[in-house]
Amino acid sequence: MVVTFNDLGSAAGLKKVDEYLLSRSYIFGYQASKDDITVYAALSGAPSASYVNVSRWYNHIDALLRISGVSGEGSGVTVEGFAPAEAVATPPAADSKVAAAENDNDDDVDLFGEETGEEKKVAEERAAAIKASAKKKESGKSSVLLDIKSWDDETDMKKLEKEVRAVQMEGLLWGASKLVPIGYGIKKLQIMMTIVDDLVSVDTLIEEHLTVELINEYVQSCDIVAFNKICKYSKF
Structure with missing residues (x-):
């Protein structure tokens, strides 16, 4: 339906x-x-x-x-006239390497033979995945709502949002967004993001990416409207 x-x-x-x-x-x-x-x-x-x-x-x-x-x-x-939105704050499935590390047993390891280069690489990747998983289990995440204001009514808001979503880093997940009129034909972009607290600094994200990189052409200011701690979790 x-x-x-x-x-x-x-x-x-x-x-x-x-x-x-x-x-x-x-x-x-x-x-x-x-x-x-x-x-x-x-x-x-x-x-x-x-x-x-x-x-x-x-x-x-x-x-x-x-x-x-x-x-x-x-x-x-x-x-009509509006593209379907993405769901927000939905953690991606767990890394397959982590799942493999948790489910693997030692039956496939030759204890009496010399470790090959491929086996060594697999072991290193497994150790790194487990270490990363353990670190993430100690992290929390937060839901942040941003107001990103354009310079004037001639700003291409679709391109502005595209540039904002192009900012990518580990622990950052962009969510739903909408345009809100603020007067004289000028609009602001209101956008949700979910962050891993130990990996993403909101102040750094705003100062070094959203304002410094975009300020000259698109962004007049970027403000935090809401900042909510969500929970302790084991996956992102």
Whole structure:
């Protein structure tokens, strides 16, 4: 089942969503998913309280994004003129080498023969993977919401977001985003990210990557709107 919503910036569009959510907690199913992120990101901001169901749903999804993220796959909701959003704060599957290291036994090791170059390489990779896994088990992660403001109304916001997401480093996962009008035709990019606390410094990320590298052409300022510790975990 695929649902299509039209023109969420209009009263008619919001009314349709409000009626749709009358008997539902989420766009599809019983947990937040990519479908909820798609509709959430397509809205320009919090809907009027007169749209009771949409307002209730929006506030709930907004709270999930600020605290823990959304990982459900969804069923493919479509908002005309808006691309489906990525789920946020979803840790990737564990490294296959780590899994292999945990499940391997010593039956395949020739204790009486000379270690070959390939065996030595496998052993080193296994030791490194286990060491990295142990380190990550001691780390926590945080959910961070950023406001990235453009210089003027002529800034290509799609290109700005592309440049922001191009910033990659170990322990950083970009999540959902949306454009929010701030006046005089100027918009800001509001974007979620999940970080491994021991690997990513938010101040360094902002000062050395998001502002210094992009300041001249795209970014006027970058501010932290929300910073929430999520949990201790064993995978990222």
